[in-house]
Amino acid sequence: MDSIAGKKPALIWAVHLSVIALVLLWVVPTFGLLVSSFRTGDQISGSGWWQALSTQEQQLSPIRVAGEEAERDGAFVIEGTLFPKGGTTVSAWGTSSREPEAHAPGDTADLGEGVSLTVQADGGFVLTSPASTRDMRLPRVFTTASTPPEFTTENYSNVISSPMAGQSIGQAFLNTLTVAIPATIIPILVAAFAAYALAWMDFPGRALLVAFIVGLLVVPLQLALIPLLQFHNWIGIGKGYLGIWMAHTGFGLPLAIYLLRNYMVGLPRDIIENAKVDGATDFQIFVKIILPLSFPALASFAIFQFLWTWNDLLVALVFLGTGNDQQVLTGNLVNLMGSRGGDWEILSASAFVSIAVPLVVFFSMQRFLVRGLLAGSVK
Amino acid sequence: MHPAMQALFVIVVGVGGCVGYFYASNLILDRVIFPPRGPDAGRNINRANAVRPWLFLLPALVALSLYLAYPVFATLWLSLKDTNGSGGFVWFENYRLMFAEPKFGESLRNNMLWLIVVPAAATGFGLLAAQLTDRIRWGNIAKSLIFMPMAISFVGASVIFKLIYDARDAGVPQIGLLNAVWMRFEGGIGSFLILRLLPGLLVAALLLAFVYAAWSAIRPVLQGRAKGWALAGRILGAVVAAGLAVEMAIWLKGMVFNDLPYGTPQVWLQKPFWNSFFLMAVLVWIQTGFAMVILSAALRGVPEETVEAAILDGANPFQIFFRIKVPQIMGTIVVVWTTITITVLKVFDIVLAMTNGQWETQVLANYMYDKLFRALDWGMGSAAAMVIMALVTPILVWNVWNARKEMR
Numbered sequence: 001m002d003s004i005a006g007k008k009p010a011l012i013w014a015v016h017l018s019v020i021a022l023v024l025l026w027v028v029p030t031f032g033l034l035v036s037s038f039r040t041g042d043q044i045s046g047s048g049w050w051q052a053l054s055t056q057e058q059q060l061s062p063i064r065v066a067g068e069e070a071e072r073d074g075a076f077v078i079e080g081t082l083f084p085k086g087g088t089t090v091s092a093w094g095t096s097s098r099e100p101e102a103h104a105p106g107d108t109a110d111l112g113e114g115v116s117l118t119v120q121a122d123g124g125f126v127l128t129s130p131a132s133t134r135d136m137r138l139p140r141v142f143t144t145a146s147t148p149p150e151f152t153t154e155n156y157s158n159v160i161s162s163p164m165a166g167q168s169i170g171q172a173f174l175n176t177l178t179v180a181i182p183a184t185i186i187p188i189l190v191a192a193f194a195a196y197a198l199a200w201m202d203f204p205g206r207a208l209l210v211a212f213i214v215g216l217l218v219v220p221l222q223l224a225l226i227p228l229l230q231f232h233n234w235i236g237i238g239k240g241y242l243g244i245w246m247a248h249t250g251f252g253l254p255l256a257i258y259l260l261r262n263y264m265v266g267l268p269r270d271i272i273e274n275a276k277v278d279g280a281t282d283f284q285i286f287v288k289i290i291l292p293l294s295f296p297a298l299a300s301f302a303i304f305q306f307l308w309t310w311n312d313l314l315v316a317l318v319f320l321g322t323g324n325d326q327q328v329l330t331g332n333l334v335n336l337m338g339s340r341g342g343d344w345e346i347l348s349a350s351a352f353v354s355i356a357v358p359l360v361v362f363f364s365m366q367r368f369l370v371r372g373l374l375a376g377s378v379k
Numbered sequence: 380m381h382p383a384m385q386a387l388f389v390i391v392v393g394v395g396g397c398v399g400y401f402y403a404s405n406l407i408l409d410r411v412i413f414p415p416r417g418p419d420a421g422r423n424i425n426r427a428n429a430v431r432p433w434l435f436l437l438p439a440l441v442a443l444s445l446y447l448a449y450p451v452f453a454t455l456w457l458s459l460k461d462t463n464g465s466g467g468f469v470w471f472e473n474y475r476l477m478f479a480e481p482k483f484g485e486s487l488r489n490n491m492l493w494l495i496v497v498p499a500a501a502t503g504f505g506l507l508a509a510q511l512t513d514r515i516r517w518g519n520i521a522k523s524l525i526f527m528p529m530a531i532s533f534v535g536a537s538v539i540f541k542l543i544y545d546a547r548d549a550g551v552p553q554i555g556l557l558n559a560v561w562m563r564f565e566g567g568i569g570s571f572l573i574l575r576l577l578p579g580l581l582v583a584a585l586l587l588a589f590v591y592a593a594w595s596a597i598r599p600v601l602q603g604r605a606k607g608w609a610l611a612g613r614i615l616g617a618v619v620a621a622g623l624a625v626e627m628a629i630w631l632k633g634m635v636f637n638d639l640p641y642g643t644p645q646v647w648l649q650k651p652f653w654n655s656f657f658l659m660a661v662l663v664w665i666q667t668g669f670a671m672v673i674l675s676a677a678l679r680g681v682p683e684e685t686v687e688a689a690i691l692d693g694a695n696p697f698q699i700f701f702r703i704k705v706p707q708i709m710g711t712i713v714v715v716w717t718t719i720t721i722t723v724l725k726v727f728d729i730v731l732a733m734t735n736g737q738w739e740t741q742v743l744a745n746y747m748y749d750k751l752f753r754a755l756d757w758g759m760g761s762a763a764a765m766v767i768m769a770l771v772t773p774i775l776v777w778n779v780w781n782a783r784k785e786m787r
Contacts, residue, residue: 011696012514019511019521022504026525026664029539032556036542048554049542058552178386186393193401194439201432207783209436214782216447218721218775222747222764224446226757227453231445241385245393250446253439282431283405311532313728318752330534334732337538344542344554351538355531362530366523373669374676 030355037348038151044344046147055146057091059100062140065117065127075128082123082141087148093119093141100142111139119143155349167325169350172332176354178241179316179328180309183248184302190249191256192298196286198257199264200272210261216254224251225318232319239321247319248312252305259304262375263297264290300372303365307358329354397438404434451768458761473762483763485739486746489655490770493726493742495623496656498719500663502712505670509678510700512671522675526668533665533728540661541733544647558644565641579634586627593620651739658740661729666722670715677711678704717774724770743767 035049046058067080082090094102095109095117103109105121114130117139125141127133160170197203198210224247232243267290275285291298309315313330320326327335333350340346362369408430409415413423461469477483508525512518528536545555553559564570597617600610648654681704689703705712727744734740736749743763751760 015511015514019508019515019518022508022511023521023524026528026667028556029543029664030527030531033539033542044554047552048556048559050556050559182386182389182393185390186397189394189397190438190442193397193435197432197435201435203429203432206432209440211779211782212448213443215775215779216443218771218778219447219451220721220725220744220764220767220771221447222725222727222744222767223454224450225764226457226751226761227450228446230453242389245389246442247446250442253443254447257439281405281409282435283402286435307530311535313532313534313731314748330532330728333534333538334728337541337732341541344545347538348542351535355535358530358532359527362527363523366526369529370672373672 033348033351036344037155037352038153039345040150040152040154041343041345043147043150044348052151053149055148057144057146059142059144060147062097062142064140065125065138067127069133075130076132077129078125078127078133078138080125082119082125082143083145088123088145090119090121090123090143090145092144095139095141097142101144115139117141155345156353159346159350159353167327167332169329169332169353171325172327172329173353175326176310176328176330179244179248179320180306182245183252183309184306186245187249187252187256187305188298188302191253191260191301192291192294193286194253195257195260195264196282196290198261199267200285200290201282213254213257217258219254221251221315225314229318239319240326241320244315244319247315248305248309251315252308255304256301259301259372259375260294260297263294267293296368296371297375299365300368300375303361303369304372306361310358400438401435405431408434454761454764454768457757458759458765460758469758473758477759477762477766482736482741483746486736486741486743487766489739489741490724490743492655493659493662493723494720494770496659497662497666497723498716500659501666501719502670502674502716504663504667505715506674506705506712508667508671509675510704513675513678522668522671525671528665529668531665533661533726534732536661536665537729537732540657540664541648544657546644546646549642549644553644557647561645562642564639570639570641574639575634579631582627582631582634586624586631589620589624589627593617593624596620648734648740649738654734654738654740658729658733661733662723662726666719670719673711673715674708677708681707717777721771721774724767743770 032049035052036044039049039052042060043052043056047054047056063082065078065080065082067078069076069078071077082088090105092101092104094100095111096102103119105119108116108118110116115133115136116128118126119141123143123145127138129136159168160173161168163171198206198213228247228250229239232238232246237243271289271293272285275289280288311330313328313334316328316331320328320331333347333354336347336350408427413427413430414420415424415427417423458473459468459470461467461472508522512521512525515521531539542554543556544558545553546558547553547555553562564574593616596613600613600617647657685703685707686699689699694702725744726742727748730736730740730742730745731748736742736745743766747760747763747767750756750763754760
């Protein structure tokens with residue numbers, strides 16, 4: 001098939017360029033958030049993330065003059081710098097919010113009553129006053145300045161430890177882990193036994209059961225919310241981890257049984273029949289032969305179920321309750337979007353904490369994921 | 380008990396319980412109930428083997444019936460009862476009230492739009508990506524990058540795209556990518572080419588495609604060749620295609636004549652009608668990888684001989700793709716399409732996180748959540764859930780029918 005395109009270099013170039021364009025289109029959104037999560041709040045609101053590496057000129061938030069007062073030639077002087085970190089270049093400054101760009105660097109501004117202020121391009125300032133400034137409100141300086149690119153990991157340490165909307169992302173991370181791991185392991189086991197029965201045991205109604213499970217594959221779980229919540233209240237477990245584990249197990253079962261059955265049907269018949277002839281029971285065959293051979297299918301379902309439970313919002317909102325101590329990452333993120341919608345340094349870092357684990361799972365187990373997808377949809 | 384400890388405990392108890400149940404039940408069946416000894420040894424073995432499948436199936440069946448099958452009927456029952464479920468039986472009152480609500484009509488309209496746009500766009504992009512990446516050496520890397528959003532939660536994706544759609548006042552630098560790009564257009568020749576001519580041509584092409592589809596659907600009917608179900612199907616298809624063609628014509632007119640607000644940043648998520656498309660883009664972004672992976676496997680399964688024969692007959696790459704490969708993977712395309720359709724019907728997180736149904740972006744799943752958990756109206760919420768179920772049912776029937784066909 002390559003030969004078709006190979007004959008026409010122009011076409012091959014078009015293919016390469018289109019793929020590059022597609023990949024960029026698909027990667028840039030995530031990359032933008034990743035870059036933003038490492039920038040300071042000032043930098044994020046000052047320029048787009050694609051300018052993160054360039055020096056940016058913007059109006060900074062006002063800085064109040066402060067420092068030790070010294071008496072010199074009969075005047076009281078405060079000397080210091082507005083930007084102790086350095087690297088910032090002032091292009092204009094002012095002392096009132098109405099005229100934030102009134103003066104050029106090096107100019108001296110008269111603040112009235114003999115007080116004068118000089119601000120240099122590097123942020124160094126000199127405040128001179130005929131009387132002591134001890135009881136005076138020192139002026140605020142508005143600056144328009146170019147700041148060098150600045151990257152930080154502070155956003156992450158902030159969101160992980162301190163509660164922003166209900167609880168900290170670190171706590172939500174633990175909660176999500178608590179939900180996801182049992183909800184991944186339990187359905188696999190239950191489904192594997194059922195899949196073995198559907199694949200290798202003969203009994204009346206088997207075809208009907210398979211059809212039943214295929215039907216359940218597409219039932220929207222929206223339908224299950226209220227009846228199951230009532231059921232959980234009725235048996236007395238209410239909202240909580242136990243309920244959500246059971247719910248995720250139930251919702252994950254159709255796909256698990258379907259995937260595993262499709263895989264097990266394809267295992268070689270000889271092995272199983274030989275084992276039977278040798279006197280192995282069904283239970284032994286299942287544990288000693290089928291389970292080890294089905295490892296790829298088990299792994300691919302496990303990945304699906306883990307991603308699904310980790311990323312789920314609806315089931316967690318309904319079955320886990322909305323109490324702060326039981327919030328999962330997705331729920332926490334939605335709350336943050338509501339209450340801290342404009343604080344991109346917080347949002348982006350939180351989002352990346354929640355995305356990180358699925359991405360690691362995805363990139364390390366992609367092989368199994370693809371295999372599972374193919375087993376589920378193509379035959 | 381600390382939740383993490385509780386989780387560990389549940390894993391141990393769950394796994395141990397499962398294994399214990401299966402082991403013990405098999406043991407009891409073989410040793411106690413039907414022992415393969417004594418006068419009935421042979422019959423007992425047969426009996427035990429008849430019961431055993433049900434031992435293996437029991438936990439799964441109980442869970443499935445309780446967590447998926449029973450709720451369908453319970454929800455149906457609740458939807459026929461008065462608000463909050465404690466009241467009396469009101470027949471279809473909830474449905475009547477719901478259909479009278481403008482917000483429900485809006486959700487239904489938006490859902491229809493989602494149902495057309497998202498599966499089409501995701502399958503289309505997926506097919507394109509599959510075909511293109513299969514031909515180049517770094518295709519696998521490209522694939523895994525396009526596939527990556529699959530691992531990202533809908534909420535995470537919403538945060539990602541909210542940054543792209545971010546809008547700020549005209550005076551300050553834009554930090555949303557879309558507005559930053561938008562501010563570059565100022566109405567000159569470049570703007571004309573990219574914002575009018577290019578999309579105009581695309582929409583015109585779609586318009587022609589729909590007209591052609593409508594025509595090829597209706598032609599056998601006009602010639603009196605279609606009968607029965609085929610007739611009904613063709614007329615329905617022609618009507619849908621014609622409707623889409625008219626819609627495209629309206630778009631085309633808008634693209635040529637509408638004034639574009641150059642130079643002013645746009646609050647994309649608050650522009651009624653168009654904002655739905657910005658939300659759809661998130662789902663398309665996520666689902667394209669799925670379509671690509673499956674279609675790419677299907678494309679590789681296309682027999683080499685058919686392609687070679689086409690090359691010998693002088694077909695060009697486009698003809699090979701559309702006339703040889705696509706017809707052969709049509710079955711897979713349908714599977715991908717329906718799978719994405721089901722995902723679309725359940726979409727809830729994206730709308731909740733990005734607009735929460737404001738500015739005319741409501742969809743059924745979020746409408747239902749609103750009714751159930753904000754208005755606490757279980758009757759109407761259940762009715763909305765049943766509408767989703769009704770929309771899924773054709774796919775359910777089709778899936779079951781196919782599965783039955785395969786089992787034979």
